[in-house]
Amino acid sequence: MIGMRMRLSFRKTSLVDFPGKIAACLFFPGCNLRCPWCYNRGLVLGEEPALVPLGDVVRHLAKRRAVLGGVVLSGGEPLVYELGNLIRRIKDLGLSVKIDTNGMAPASLEAILQDRETQPDYIALDLKMAPRRYYGVLTGRGDPASALPASAALVRVSGIPHEFRTLAFPDGFVAPEDVAALSALVDDAPWYFRAFRPGNCLDPAWDAREPASAGDAEALARFARSLGKQGIASSEGGIP
Numbered sequence: 001m002i003g004m005r006m007r008l009s010f011r012k013t014s015l016v017d018f019p020g021k022i023a024a025c026l027f028f029p030g031c032n033l034r035c036p037w038c039y040n041r042g043l044v045l046g047e048e049p050a051l052v053p054l055g056d057v058v059r060h061l062a063k064r065r066a067v068l069g070g071v072v073l074s075g076g077e078p079l080v081y082e083l084g085n086l087i088r089r090i091k092d093l094g095l096s097v098k099i100d101t102n103g104m105a106p107a108s109l110e111a112i113l114q115d116r117e118t119q120p121d122y123i124a125l126d127l128k129m130a131p132r133r134y135y136g137v138l139t140g141r142g143d144p145a146s147a148l149p150a151s152a153a154l155v156r157v158s159g160i161p162h163e164f165r166t167l168a169f170p171d172g173f174v175a176p177e178d179v180a181a182l183s184a185l186v187d188d189a190p191w192y193f194r195a196f197r198p199g200n201c202l203d204p205a206w207d208a209r210e211p212a213s214a215g216d217a218e219a220l221a222r223f224a225r226s227l228g229k230q231g232i233a234s235s236e237g238g239i240p
Helices: 041-045 054-064 084-092 106-114 131-138 144-157 176-183 204-208 214-226
Strands: 007-014 023-028 070-075 096-101 122-126 162-168 191-195 232-235
Touching: 007 054, 023 054, 054 084, 070 084, 084 096, 084 106, 096 106, 106 144, 122 144, 131 144, 131 176, 144 162, 162 176, 162 214, 176 214, 191 214, 214 232
Parallel strands: 023 070, 070 096, 096 122, 122 162, 162 191, 191 232
Antiparallel strands: 007 023
16 A cells, blocks of 8 residues: 655646646656666666655645646556555546556556546556567566456456557567567557657666657557557657
8 A cells, every 4th residue: 555655756747648638647666577768767776866755746636636637647667556545535636547557467457447436547558569578578577478468458348548558669679570469459549659769768778779760650550550450650759
């Protein structure tokens, strides 16, 4: 259970992180993956200095609830924490909740989906590469080969608005074969392909890599469309 003294990173206002809403963003420290390109290095490793007590964040949300439309729970990975009570508090303020997750904690996701009071109003699920590659590249805990499909299935049948997100790289690091494997996990909700941008990467060697282009993202999006997927888009934005 999360205590009000827990410290996290806090963005007071965002116009782009919650579709259709002005939102505040809460970034939880720690993660159950170690993606080498992740740009939240300090947050994932617990080295981020500018963290705010959760109690202060909740008080700010209460003051700003007339302006805000929602709250994004992101990370790191928020579902390594028990989020039920926090989601209830946010919803009691009249605010919607969006969850950004890497899909590696399906039991935690299922727990918040089963309780109507803790169901998020929007879910963004990262699909990083073919599930069979997660162990070798991302050194995740648990069983990524089954965890990611389990989370994707929960999202698909939830009835909650959702999107899928995949990062494109300039050297084919995420290849059409990955997209083909991931396509089995998605429905016709939006599936965004965005371009990798180096900077503050978890593995400093990745900071020396070339950024991906809009063309790299569009190439993967085009392949996904060729598989019959409907909600495909590419964007030059960056995602974890």
